[in-house]
Amino acid sequence: NQENCPNDEFILVIGGLGYIGSHTVLELLREGHNVLVVDNLSNSYENVMHNIRILTASHCKQKGVPVPLLHFHRLDYRSRSMRLLLETYSNLVMEIDASGQQTMTYRSRIAGVIHFAAHKSVVESITTPLQYYQNNVCGLVSLLQMLEKYGIYNFIFSSSATVYGAKANEGLPLREQDLVHHPEQHIDQAGHSIALQPSVTGLSSPYARTKYFAEAILADVAAANPAWRIVALRYFNPVGCDPSGFLGESPRGEATNLYPVLTQVLTGTRPRLDVFGSDWATRDGTAIRDFIHVLDVARGHISALAWNERAEGQGSSFRTFNLGSGNGTTVLEAVQSLEAVAGRKIPIRWTGRRPGDVGSCVASTERARAELGWSPRENIVQCAADLWNFVRKAGLDSMIKV
């Protein structure tokens, strides 16, 4: 309702009902932004919307501030309806240029776009690469074309630490500027050209390559049109959830990431955790990851939108930022973090390394701190506590999913 909200500009969040998207939508609303969510529910449930509304209403009541607008459209962002949607949220205005010529242009009420929608399973991407390139790369290209038409240039993209590939194994904090890709070709003995093999690019899956190609596309687009302000955020390992326990990670598919698997062991859905590898060159032999609270990741998007806005009119830019905690946690330490909050032992079984895994992957947070003014607020203890709270309250497996 317009009375509540004199400023009717929206932030468009594509894939806004997924794990990271839903927390970002909630943070945007808590900060007073109106939000337009697009999601096809391929990996999420509509009841997430309901929970976001409840949490927002309670926040606004507590603060005594008006409730921002939250619109939801269930659609595939690659469908024709997307164009209609952008048209609906734009006004056609007449402009007169210096020579007195009249032109009709779109003035969009969408002030920025955060694009989360993608397929994200590393393993699945190996068996269905085209599905991954279609959603994560082709979809992105069409989306950017549409946004240009409607004059929407503030764009935030979900990238991943996976783009660092084997560089992570060097064991040093990963810095954005250290990522140099050399898209080479390897010619085998029979004279066949093998392009973009993992050994050549250091990237271990089609999923990783979708993010690498997407970043390259975004860089080219920004270089070609001075209006674009594009940020690619490279998430490390987002975990945890809103402390209310009403919002968490509720995917449709099978859990394969460490923390969701651990919670399934705790809730009895799985008998134990298989630990992939005990022979990594780390303090306890298990792999090291940089776990970052999902609300910190969410806040990173708001900082990035503001960063783009501040620099508007100063030429185009494409900039990448790591969103990680800067701290490494081993798999065993992650297990202990959940054991501590659940007050229970988690049974484990030692197994071999998972194909494509790296031994260590930790972010340098310098650039995000210096340029975005962003820094993580939460630690791994808080991540585990919030996750366990969600599991107990909603029950990962018993949640009513619609």
Ligand code: NAD
């Ligand atoms: P998620 O699967 O929970 O969320 C993605 C959302 O996008 C889902 O709600 C899904 O229904 C929706 N979606 C997918 N394809 C769509 C389409 N064509 N049209 C409309 N909606 C569509 O994933 P997430 O963990 O929230 O990840 C969000 C983004 O961050 C993804 O791009 C992912 O690749 C990237 N990322 C995630 C992680 C992680 O560990 N979760 C790490 C690095 C990068």
Ligand code: WQD
């Ligand atoms: C963490 C550590 C496993 C499960 C993946 C994607 C990455 C990004 C985040 C999207 C590893 C070990 C895990 C289990 C285990 N996603 N593990 N037993 O592999 O760092 O990153 O998710 O962009 O692209 O690759 O995260 O949570 O799967 O694994 O021992 O049952 O836990 O081997 O060392 P990962 P993860």
